[in-house]
Amino acid sequence: MHPADNPLVSHPRKKDRIRVIWRRFRRAIEPLTDSALALLPIILVIAFFQFLVLRQPIPRLGDMLGGVLEVLLGLALFVRGLQLALFPIGEEMAYNFLRKGNLWWLLVFAFALGFGTTVAEPALIAIAEEAARIAADGQVIAASAEAQGQYAIGLRLTVALAVGIALVIGVFRILKGWPVQYLIIGGYFGVVLMTAFAPPEIIGIAYDSGGVTTSTVTVPLVAALGIGLAQTIHGRDPLIDGFGLIAFASLTPMIFVMGFGMLY
Amino acid sequence: MDTMVGFGATLLGMLRDILPIAAILFGFQALVLRRKIKNPARVGVGMVFVVIGLTLFLEGLQNALFPIGRLMAQQLTAPEFIYHASEAAAGPPHWMDFLWIYAFAAAIGFATTVAEPALIAVAIKAKQVSGGTITVKGLRYAVAVGVAIGVAVGTFRIVTGTPLHWFIIGGYIVVIIQTLSASRLIIPLAYDSGGVTTSTVTVPLVAALGLGLAETIPGRSAVMDGFGLIAFASLFPIVTVLAYAQLTEWLAGRRDKNSQQK
Numbered sequence: 431m432h433p434a435d436n437p438l439v440s441h442p443r444k445k446d447r448i449r450v451i452w453r454r455f456r457r458a459i460e461p462l463t464d465s466a467l468a469l470l471p472i473i474l475v476i477a478f479f480q481f482l483v484l485r486q487p488i489p490r491l492g493d494m495l496g497g498v499l500e501v502l503l504g505l506a507l508f509v510r511g512l513q514l515a516l517f518p519i520g521e522e523m524a525y526n527f528l529r530k531g532n533l534w535w536l537l538v539f540a541f542a543l544g545f546g547t548t549v550a551e552p553a554l555i556a557i558a559e560e561a562a563r564i565a566a567d568g569q570v571i572a573a574s575a576e577a578q579g580q581y582a583i584g585l586r587l588t589v590a591l592a593v594g595i596a597l598v599i600g601v602f603r604i605l606k607g608w609p610v611q612y613l614i615i616g617g618y619f620g621v622v623l624m625t626a627f628a629p630p631e632i633i634g635i636a637y638d639s640g641g642v643t644t645s646t647v648t649v650p651l652v653a654a655l656g657i658g659l660a661q662t663i664h665g666r667d668p669l670i671d672g673f674g675l676i677a678f679a680s681l682t683p684m685i686f687v688m689g690f691g692m693l694y
Numbered sequence: 695m696d697t698m699v700g701f702g703a704t705l706l707g708m709l710r711d712i713l714p715i716a717a718i719l720f721g722f723q724a725l726v727l728r729r730k731i732k733n734p735a736r737v738g739v740g741m742v743f744v745v746i747g748l749t750l751f752l753e754g755l756q757n758a759l760f761p762i763g764r765l766m767a768q769q770l771t772a773p774e775f776i777y778h779a780s781e782a783a784a785g786p787p788h789w790m791d792f793l794w795i796y797a798f799a800a801a802i803g804f805a806t807t808v809a810e811p812a813l814i815a816v817a818i819k820a821k822q823v824s825g826g827t828i829t830v831k832g833l834r835y836a837v838a839v840g841v842a843i844g845v846a847v848g849t850f851r852i853v854t855g856t857p858l859h860w861f862i863i864g865g866y867i868v869v870i871i872q873t874l875s876a877s878r879l880i881i882p883l884a885y886d887s888g889g890v891t892t893s894t895v896t897v898p899l900v901a902a903l904g905l906g907l908a909e910t911i912p913g914r915s916a917v918m919d920g921f922g923l924i925a926f927a928s929l930f931p932i933v934t935v936l937a938y939a940q941l942t943e944w945l946a947g948r949r950d951k952n953s954q955q956k
Contacts, residue, residue: 471805476762479798484769497758500750507747508811515740526727539722546714553897610882611873618866625859634858634921641928644889647715650815657823668823673882680889680928
C-alpha cells in the first residue's frame with residue numbers, strides 16, 4: 431500500500447488543512463454570527479418604521495453603528511461567560527449542597543440569592559421610585575421626599591422578600607418532586623384574590639413588578655441551580671423538576687406588592 | 695473620550711449590581727460548603743466575560759438603540775401622527791386610529807425579546823437538558839411571538855382603557871386550560887419563559903411606549919394606565935410556548951397515525 435492511501439496515517443493535505451482552518455474560524459466567530467442574528471430583528475423593525483412609516487432619516491448614524499457593534503460583541507462575550515462561569519457555578523453549588531446533606535442551608539442559600547439579587551436590581555429601584563410618586567400623588571402617603579423614600583424602600587424590600595420566599599418554595603418543590611402547575615395555579619388564585627381587595631393604584635405596579643425582578647445575571651444562575659438539583663437528586667427529571675424557579679420568582683412579587691398596597 | 699467615560703460608568707454600575715450576587719455565591723461556597731470551586735481560572739475568566747459582555751451590551755443599547763426606540767415610540771404616539779389633520783376635531787379617538795402603534799408594539803416586542811440575553815441563557819439550558827428536542831431558536835421565537843401579542847394587546851388596552859386585571863385574569867384562565875392538556879415536560883419551562891422575557895432590552899422600550907401612549911390619549915393617566923405592558927409581556931409567552939409545544943405534538947401525532955395507516 432502506498433503510504434498516502436493508508437487511512438491510519440494522517441496526511442495533512444493542503445485542501446484539508448484549509449477546511450480545518452475554515453471550520454475553526456467558523457466556530458470561533460459563531461458567537462458573533464449568533465448575536466448578529468439575535469440583533470437583526472431590532473434593526474429591521476427600527477429601519478422599517480423609521481423609513482417607511484415615520485419617513486425620517488436615522489439621526490446620528492455613526493453612533494448607532496458603533497453601538498450596534500458594542501451590542502454584538504457584548505452579547506457574544508456574555509453567552510461565552512454563561513457557559514464558562516454562571517452555569518457551572520449554579521450546578522456545582524447545587525451538587526455541593528446536596529453532598530453536604532444539610533438542606534436547611536440550601537434553603538437559606540435560596541432565600542439569600544433571591545433577596546440579595548433583587549433588592550439592588552436597578553429596574554426594581556426605578557419602579558419603586560415611580561410607585562412612591564404615584565402614592566404621593568394619590569395622597570396615600572405624605573408628599574415629602576422622606577415619606578416617598580420610605581415607601582420606595584418598603585416596596586423594594588417587599589419585592590426582594592417575595593423573590594427570596596419564591597426561591598425557597600421553588601427549591602423545596604424540587605426536593606419534594608411536586609408538579610409545578612399546582613403551586614403556580616394556586617399562585618394565580620392568590621393574585622386574583624388580592625386584586626379584588628388591593629387599592630386600584632397599586633395593581634398595575636404590582637403586576638409589572640412580577641416581570642422586572644429577574645435580572646440577566648440571576649436568571650442563568652437560578653436556572654442552573656434548579657437543573658443541577660434535579661440532575662443530582664435521584665428520580666428527578668431536569669426538564670420537569672429543574673425548571674420552574676423563575677416562574678415562582680415572577681409570581682410571588684405580584685401577591686406581595688398588592689399586600690403591601692393594602693397595608694399602606 | 696465621552697464613550698470611555700460612559701463605558702466606565704456603565705462598568706461601575708454593572709460591578710455594583712454583580713457584587714451582591716458574587717458575595718452571596720462565594721460567601722456560601724467558602725463559609726458553608728467549605729469547598730474550592732472547580733477550575734477557578736475558567737470561572738474567573740467567565741465572570742470577567744459576563745461583566746464586560748453585559749457592560750458592552752448595555753452601553754451599546756444606550757448609545758444606539760434606546761434613544762431611537764424611545765424617539766420612535768414618542769413620534770408614533772404623538773397626536774399629529776395619530777390624528778390626521780382632517781379628523782383631529784372629530785371627537786374621541788377610535789381604537790382603529792392606532793393600527794400603526796399595535797404593529798409597532800408587536801414588532802418591537804418580538805425583536806427585543808429575540809435579543810434578550812436572559813432568554814438566550816434559558817434556551818441554551820433547555821436545549822441541553824431536553825437533548826436537543828427543544829431548540830434554542832424554537833423556544834426564543836415562541837416566546838418572542840408571545841411578547842409581541844402581549845405588548846400589542848397591552849397597547850390596545852391602554853387605548854380602550856379596559857381595566858388591566860380582566861385581561862390578566864383571562865390570560866390565567868387560558869394558561870390553566872392549556873396546562874390541563876399540555877405535556878408535563880413543557881409546563882415548567884413554559885412558566886419560566888414568562889419571567890425571563892422582560893429584562894434588559896424589552897423593559898425600557900416597552901415602558902416608553904406605554905407611558906407615551908397613556909400621555910397622548912385623553913382620559914388616560916400615565917400613572918394608572920402606563921403600567922401593565924410588562925405584565926402582558928410576561929403572561930402571553932406562557933400561552934404561546936404551551937401552544938407551540940401542543941402544536942408540534944399534535945403534528946407529530948398526526949404524522950405517526952398517517953405512517954401507521956400506510
